[in-house]
Amino acid sequence: MDTASQDNSLIREISAEKYRYGFTTDVHTEIIDRGLTEDTVRLISERKGEPEWMLEFRLKAYRHWLTMEMPHWAHLDIPEIDYQNISYYADPTVKKQGPKNLDEIDPQVMKTFDKLGIPLEERLALSGGVAVDAVMDSVSVKTTFKQTLAEKGIIFCSMGEAVRNHPDLVRQYLGSVVNYRDNFFAALNSAVFSDGSFVYIPKGVRCPMELSTYFRINAAGTGQFERTLIVADDDSYVSYLEGCTAPMRDENQLHAAIVEIVVLDRAEVKYSTVQNWYPGDENGRGGVYNFVTKRGLVKGVDAKLSWTQVETGSAITWKYPSCVLQGDGAQGEFYSVALTNNWQQADTGTKMIHLGRNTRSTVISKGISAGHSQNSYRGLIKVGEHADGARNYSQCDSLLLGSECGAHTFPYMDVKNETAIVEHEATTSKISEDQLFYCNQRGIPMEQAIGLIVNGYAKEVLNKLPMEFAVEAQRLLSVSLENTVG
Amino acid sequence: MKFEQNYIDIFNQNRALIDQGSAGALNALRDKALDCLERNGLPHKGLEEYLHTDVAHWFEPDWGMNLSRLDMHVDLAQAFRCNVPNLSTLLYFLANDEFALSDTAAKASLPDGVFVGSLRRAAKELPAIVESHYGTLADMDRPGIAAVNTMFAQDGLMIYVPDGVILDKPLQLVTLLHSPVDLMVNRRILIVLGRGAQLRLLLCDHALAANNFLTTQIVEAFAGAGSSLELYDLEETHNANLRVSEFYINQEADSNVEADFVTLHNGQTRNSVFSTFVGRGSNLSLNGIATIDREQHVDNMTFVDHRVSDCTSNELFKYVLDDNASGAFAGKVLVRHGAQHTESQQTNRNICLTRQARMFTQPQLEIYADDVKCSHGATVGQLDEKAMFYMRQRGIPEKEARMMLMQAFVGEVIGHIALEPLHDRLNRLVEKRFRGELSQCEGCRACRE
Numbered sequence: 001m002d003t004a005s006q007d008n009s010l011i012r013e014i015s016a017e018k019y020r021y022g023f024t025t026d027v028h029t030e031i032i033d034r035g036l037t038e039d040t041v042r043l044i045s046e047r048k049g050e051p052e053w054m055l056e057f058r059l060k061a062y063r064h065w066l067t068m069e070m071p072h073w074a075h076l077d078i079p080e081i082d083y084q085n086i087s088y089y090a091d092p093t094v095k096k097q098g099p100k101n102l103d104e105i106d107p108q109v110m111k112t113f114d115k116l117g118i119p120l121e122e123r124l125a126l127s128g129g130v131a132v133d134a135v136m137d138s139v140s141v142k143t144t145f146k147q148t149l150a151e152k153g154i155i156f157c158s159m160g161e162a163v164r165n166h167p168d169l170v171r172q173y174l175g176s177v178v179n180y181r182d183n184f185f186a187a188l189n190s191a192v193f194s195d196g197s198f199v200y201i202p203k204g205v206r207c208p209m210e211l212s213t214y215f216r217i218n219a220a221g222t223g224q225f226e227r228t229l230i231v232a233d234d235d236s237y238v239s240y241l242e243g244c245t246a247p248m249r250d251e252n253q254l255h256a257a258i259v260e261i262v263v264l265d266r267a268e269v270k271y272s273t274v275q276n277w278y279p280g281d282e283n284g285r286g287g288v289y290n291f292v293t294k295r296g297l298v299k300g301v302d303a304k305l306s307w308t309q310v311e312t313g314s315a316i317t318w319k320y321p322s323c324v325l326q327g328d329g330a331q332g333e334f335y336s337v338a339l340t341n342n343w344q345q346a347d348t349g350t351k352m353i354h355l356g357r358n359t360r361s362t363v364i365s366k367g368i369s370a371g372h373s374q375n376s377y378r379g380l381i382k383v384g385e386h387a388d389g390a391r392n393y394s395q396c397d398s399l400l401l402g403s404e405c406g407a408h409t410f411p412y413m414d415v416k417n418e419t420a421i422v423e424h425e426a427t428t429s430k431i432s433e434d435q436l437f438y439c440n441q442r443g444i445p446m447e448q449a450i451g452l453i454v455n456g457y458a459k460e461v462l463n464k465l466p467m468e469f470a471v472e473a474q475r476l477l478s479v480s481l482e483n484t485v486g
Numbered sequence: 487m488k489f490e491q492n493y494i495d496i497f498n499q500n501r502a503l504i505d506q507g508s509a510g511a512l513n514a515l516r517d518k519a520l521d522c523l524e525r526n527g528l529p530h531k532g533l534e535e536y537l538h539t540d541v542a543h544w545f546e547p548d549w550g551m552n553l554s555r556l557d558m559h560v561d562l563a564q565a566f567r568c569n570v571p572n573l574s575t576l577l578y579f580l581a582n583d584e585f586a587l588s589d590t591a592a593k594a595s596l597p598d599g600v601f602v603g604s605l606r607r608a609a610k611e612l613p614a615i616v617e618s619h620y621g622t623l624a625d626m627d628r629p630g631i632a633a634v635n636t637m638f639a640q641d642g643l644m645i646y647v648p649d650g651v652i653l654d655k656p657l658q659l660v661t662l663l664h665s666p667v668d669l670m671v672n673r674r675i676l677i678v679l680g681r682g683a684q685l686r687l688l689l690c691d692h693a694l695a696a697n698n699f700l701t702t703q704i705v706e707a708f709a710g711a712g713s714s715l716e717l718y719d720l721e722e723t724h725n726a727n728l729r730v731s732e733f734y735i736n737q738e739a740d741s742n743v744e745a746d747f748v749t750l751h752n753g754q755t756r757n758s759v760f761s762t763f764v765g766r767g768s769n770l771s772l773n774g775i776a777t778i779d780r781e782q783h784v785d786n787m788t789f790v791d792h793r794v795s796d797c798t799s800n801e802l803f804k805y806v807l808d809d810n811a812s813g814a815f816a817g818k819v820l821v822r823h824g825a826q827h828t829e830s831q832q833t834n835r836n837i838c839l840t841r842q843a844r845m846f847t848q849p850q851l852e853i854y855a856d857d858v859k860c861s862h863g864a865t866v867g868q869l870d871e872k873a874m875f876y877m878r879q880r881g882i883p884e885k886e887a888r889m890m891l892m893q894a895f896v897g898e899v900i901g902h903i904a905l906e907p908l909h910d911r912l913n914r915l916v917e918k919r920f921r922g923e924l925s926q927c928e929g930c931r932a933c934r935e
Contacts, residue, residue, distance in 0.1 A: 073534070075852075383866075385841070400856035403826070409851040415866040418838040427861040428853050 019278060021116060022248030027108040029092040029137065029219045035084045038062060041191050044089050044138075048160050048194075051167065061180035061190030068184045074318055074347040075376040075408055079252070081289070086254060088192040090137035090219040109141055116245060118214045120144060130210040130241065131156055135226055137219050138194030145209065155200040156211055159227050162198035169200055173231050177260040177297045177324070185256040185291045185318075189225050196226035196257065201236035201267070210239050210466055215257075217246035217277075217288065223254035230260070232267035234300065239270040241469055244313070246278040250286045252315060253278075257292045265300030265327065270308070272465050273321075274473050277313035279480075284343025284372075287315025294321035295351075298330040306333040307350065308464045310473040312480045315344060320378065322351035325359035325387075332361040335461040337473070339454075339480050340373030340405070349379035349410075354390040354420070363394035366458050369405035370481060376408040383420040390420040398428040399457055401450065401481070451478035489545040490528045490634070494520065497637050500553050507555040508640040509609035511616040512674070515626075519636035522626040529629045536629065538814035538846050539756045539785040544728045545634075549670035549700055552582060555640065573907035575658035575688060578602065582663060583641050583673035594655075599648035602657060605674055608644035615646055619678050623706045623734035623760070630758060631730050635672045635702040642674030645687065649680035649710070656686035656716075656905065663701065663727065664694035675705040679713040679741075686716040686905060693723040703731040709741040711765055716904055717745045719757075722915075725780060727753040732760070737797075739765025746903050747774040747786060750915055754783040761790045763797040763825075770799040774815075775899045775912075777919045779808035788817045792825040795855075801832040804899050806892055806920075807843035817862070818850040825855045832862040837869060837895060869895075892920050 032043055041062045045055040070081070092109055113120050113134050120134055120142045131145035133156065140158030149156050155166060162170050180190035197213040217224050232238055246253060255277060263269050271294075280287025290313070296305040307321040323332030334350035352361035361381070369375040377396045398407035409426045431453055439449035455462070455474055462470050497504070497520060505513045529535065530542035576596075577588035585604035601608060609616045624632040643659055663671060679685055693699060709715045721729065729752065735743055747757050761770055776784040790799045805813040815834045836845045849862040869891045877887035893916060900912045 398851075398853070400853065400858075403823070403856045405856070406852070406854040408853060409849075409862070411849060411864070413845075413847045413864060413866060415836075415838065415845045418841050418843060418868060420838075421867040422865060423867075424847075424849070424864045425861070426849070426851060426863070427859075428851055429859055430856040 019248055021245035021276065022278060023115070024247040025108050025112040025218050027092045027106050027218070029090050031087045031090040031219055031222060034087045034221065036086070036088060036192065040088055044192055044194070047089060047091070048163070050163055053171065054163055057175065058191050061187050064181055065184070065187035065191055068187055070184050074378070075374065075410070076316055076318060076345050076347050078289070078316060081254065087222045088225065089194060090222040091139045092136050092218060093139050093141060109136060112136070112216065112218070113141070113214070116214065116216065130212045133158060133197040133213045134216070135195050135213060136216045137222055137224065140195040149207070152205050152208065153202040154205060154207055155198065157198055158195040159193070159198050159229065160195050162229070166198070166200070169231065170198065170229070173229055173260065173262055177262060177295050178258050178293050183293060186258055186293045189227060189256050189258045189293070193225045193227035193258065196228035198228070199230040199238065199240065201232045201238045203233045204235045206236065207238040210241055212241040212243070215242070215244040217253055217255065220249060220251065223256065226257045228257070228259045230269060230271070231262045232264060232269045234265040234267060236267045239466060240272070241466060242271070242273045243276065245276050246288050248278050248281070248286065252287060252289055254289045255291070259292070259294040261296035261305060263296060263298045263300060263303040263305050266302045267300055268304040269296065270306045271321070272469055273309040274469055274476065275309065275311045275313050275317070276476060279313050279344050280315040280342065282342045284315070287344070288313065289316045290314035291318040294319065295324065296322070297324045298327060298332060300327045300330070302329040303327050304331040306335070306464070308335040308461065309337070310461070310465070310476065311336065311338040311346060311348060312476045314346070317346040317348050319348045320351055322353070323361065324353045324355065325361065326355045328356040328358060330356050330359045334363045334365070335464045336365045337368070337458040337461045337477070338365070338375055339368040339477060340370070340375040341480050342371040342373060344373040346374070347376040347378055349377045351380040351382070352392060354383045354387040354392070356387060358389040359387055360390070361392045363392070363396070364460055365396040366461055367396070367398040367407055368401065368454055368458070369398065369407045370401040372404045374406040374408070376410060378410040380412040380414070381422050381424070383415045383417050383422065385416045387417050388419045390417060392422045394424040396426040397457070398426070399454070400428065400430045447481070450481055454481060489542055490523055493545065493634055493637070494524060496551070503553050504638065504640060507553065509606045510613055511609045511620045512606065512639060514617070515621045515636050519626050519633045522633035523637060526627065526629065526633065528634065529631065533629045535787060535816070538812070539754070539783065541631065541730050541756055544700055544730070544754070547668065547698070550665065550667045551638065551670050553638070553640070555584070573656065573905070575656045576602070578643065578657065578659045580643060580659060580661040580673055582665065582669065582671045583639070585641055585643060597651050597653070600651055600653065601644060601646040603644060605642040605644040605676055606640065608646070612646060615678060616644065616676065619706065619708055620676055623736055624704050624732060630732055631702045632704055632732060635674065635704045638672040639674040639704070642676070645677045645685065647679050647683035647685050650682045651680070652684040653686070656688055658688040658690065660690045660692060662692050662694045663699045663723065665697055665699070666695070668698040670700045672702045675703070677705070677707040677715070679708060679710050679715055681710045682712040683710060684714040687718070688905070688908070689717070689719045691719070691721040691723055691729070693727050696724065696726065698726045700728045701730070703729070705731065705733045707733070707735045707743070709735065709737045709743050711738040712740045713738070714742045715744070717743070718903065718905060718908060719745070719747045721749045721755060722751045723753065724751065725753045725782065729754070730756045732758045735759070735761040735770070737761070737763050737765065737768040737770065740767040741765065742769045744771040744904050748912065749776040749778065749784045750919055752778065752782055752784065756785045757787070759786070759788040761788070761799070763792050763794055766794050766796045768797045770797070771902065772799070772801040773899050773902045774803035775896050775916070776805040776813055777896065777916060778811040778813065780810060782811045783813070785814040790819045790830065792819070792821045792828045792830065795824065795826045795828065797825070798829045802899055802902055803834045804896050805836040805845060806839065806896060807836065807845060808839045810842045812844040814846040816848040816850070818852065819860060819862070821853040821855050821858050821860065823854040826857040828855065828858040828860065830858070830860040834864040835895070836866045837892070838866065889917070889920050893917060
């Protein structure tokens with residue numbers, strides 16, 4: 001074996017080791033036929049046992065989707081997606097035979113989540129731990145601590161369950177923040193969405209534990225189209241975490257989700273994401289296309305919504321978690337670290353729409369590009385005519401590791417009110433050679449030194465994550481950067 | 487395909503007339519331009535680059551066009567006596583798009599080989615130079631007005647400065663819009679600087695009549711290796727004036743270019759600047775001021791293309807928006823693969839003085855090289871309350887204090903302008919502008935009317 005091929009095999013080994021969630025679970029999964037027609041939408045609705053109004057909602061969205069074209073404005077090179085070659089519903093919870101017992105989960109599925117570090121046994125969770133809604137492919141497998149939460153009046157369940165058990169709440173809020181006409185992927189999701197989480201925090205309740213949803217794509221040839229809806233009633237508080245992984249495959253899998261959040265008077269929602277979908281291999285083969293619409297309506301007076309995201313996965317990311325600051329004194333925050341390596345592409349950022357008086361928003365975005373990747377920040381700060389005293393501060397920094405990658409910044413500012421103060425700063429530079437030298441001098445090898453500096457660079461954002469996530473995120477950043485030296 | 491059809495028809499019907507009033511190199515590109523316009527149309531709001539200025543609509547009225555080049559009877563010496571104090575310039579005119587010399591410029595002798603004159607004449611006298619440069623920077627295939635301008639442009643200004651020649655005296659080109667009917671003017675400026683050449687050019691845009699005008703202007707500037715170009719563009723027209731300009735700058739190694747865009751008074755303005763570094767070690771400074779009120783609109787778009795390494799670009803644009811005025815700024819810096827050691831800084835600061843004033847700003851960085859230092863900053867806000875309080879406390883009336891702060895705000899850009907005698911004049915004009923007086927000087931008919 002010559003040196004070059006030895007090197008290649010080494011790279012393959014390392015990259016295979018790098019994505020430790022790349023395994024598949026051999027579990028009986030019922031997958032509907034590939035393709036998308038009105039019948040597919042009806043079939044999904046029927047499988048989920050939905051009421052008529054829900055089917056109507058889906059069909060309206062589907063018919064509108066047919067009139068739309070895929071957007072091409074992002075700084076992304078998206079290969080043609082054949083929407084008829086995807087299966088839109090995969091259920092790993094259906095038993096092969098025997099009577100159905102909903103409480104009984106396939107041990108293989110349980111094992112999968114254990115392997116992912118997501119304990120579905122409540123007794124295994126840390127004290128005061130995290131309530132988890134575990135979603136595999138199109139179906140919620142289990143939601144933990146439901147009982148504990150119910151005692152406080154908190155509803156935390158899968159979207160499918162919410163449609164059945166809390167139809168009034170779902171009807172009131174579903175699509176109220178992200179309308180099915182919003183964009184191409186929102187229309188697609190509204191037509192075929194499967195399980196995500198539904199959260200309702202009643203008035204004056206502070207959620208006693210972190211709520212979390214873990215999304216897992218397992219089946220091949222499928223896409224995941226989950227939908228999450230969080231409603232925080234007056235004076236309530238919730239911290240919500242979202243994690244996601246997928247197996248390593250040569251095919252690209254589509255993930256097009258919608259997250260809607262409604263924050264009422266003086267309530268606060270903290271939404272944290274560690275996005276670790278399979279990013280593809282070192283040659284850019286495979287990986288998840290992550291086209292997500294996330295938006296919060298900060299409707300109440302002095303309400304607050306904070307988005308924190310660590311994006312290390314996905315072959316292509318198209319995602320702009322946004323805040324519509326409607327209530328007077330409403331606050332929006334966006335903290336993001338987006339790391340791209342190999343051939344990954346990311347076009348991500350936020351929109352802060354200031355409508356109410358004295359609304360405030362902060363945007364801190366840290367982009368890190370390595371390998372042949374392209375990493376873009378795209379953001380909009382909009383101040384409406386009536387948003388007196390609106391205040392925004394945005395900072396977007398980009399770090400370049402290597403001469404083959406790209407870092408781009410596309411901020412938009414649209415100000416219609418003379419009392420507004422909007423500030424934007426952006427810098428792009430490479431990793432400081434002085435800092436690297438300092439680390440090397442003290443015996444820290446190059447790769448570790450880069451990891452250390454990148455973690456320091458991203459610290460402002462990582463600090464905003466709940467502790468369990470912060471540790472995971474730090475590790476992810478270091479692992480994703482392996483092999484970027486030179 | 488809406489408003490452009492009218493212009494395609496006019497072009498096809500008058501092709502012979504257009505060619506007859508122009509010359510070789512200008513006529514040679516018209517077919518290609520027609521093809522581009524037919525394919526791409528006029529730039530409209532549906533395009534991201536024109537989101538805030540619907541240029542296509544400006545072409546909707548039935549504009550008059552002086553294709554047969556009738557004499558408009560302007561006594562230029564009478565019409566324009568506007569001097570920059572302490573600055574002696576060689577003065578040239580473009581009456582609409584027709585080139586004319588001032589008396590002083592006619593008598594002045596330029597260094598050997600230098601050509602300053604009508605582009606139409608240059609196409610006949612210096613065909614090789616014009617042919618190898620005209621239309622080579624202005625990309626007719628991208629959204630913009632290069633195609634429609636190239637179809638109709640019959641004349642303009644040509645400046646050629648051979649290798650090593652330094653023009654000590656700044657040149658001043660006064661463009662005067664004058665017509666008894668509403669008029670569309672398509673003019674062209676071509677600047678070619680040889681190795682080590684130096685040129686300072688002041689472009690002053692005036693409207694002599696109160697009619698409606700639509701001006702399309704393309705400026706192509708080639709800065710040879712080690713050359714230095716200073717370009718100052720001052721717009722002082724009136725509310726019925728629509729102006730869409732595209733500036734293309736090409737910089738070879740070790741060249742220095744400064745381009746400043748000052749909009750003191752206008753109707754609706756769109757300036758696009760496309761600057762490309764093709765040689766290493768070059769510097770570019772782009773600055774802009776817009777002080778506008780009423781329904782005025784200024785949209786500056788800059789695109790700086792760092793194709794090679796070791797170049798520096800600095801941009802500073804400031805807007806003060808009063809009444810219902812609206813402003814837009816979009817600045818893009820592209821650092822291409824391999825353009826290492828690029829330094830680029832871009833700043834856009836804006837003040838909205840009223841509730842109705844509206845500002846849109848969009849700084850952009852697109853970077854494909856790692857050893858670079860790039861930054862941009864943008865703000866939209868009001869005058870500093872603390873500074874206002876400080877001055878009021880010391881007995882300065884509110885109105886005066888506001889004035890001083892606004893002057894200081896745009897003063898930063900004026901301070902960046904290399905041509906020092908311009909500072910006084912701009913400071914004075916800006917002050918008058920802020921005092922609500924028309925931003926015009928008293929000396930000439932152009933401003934009195």
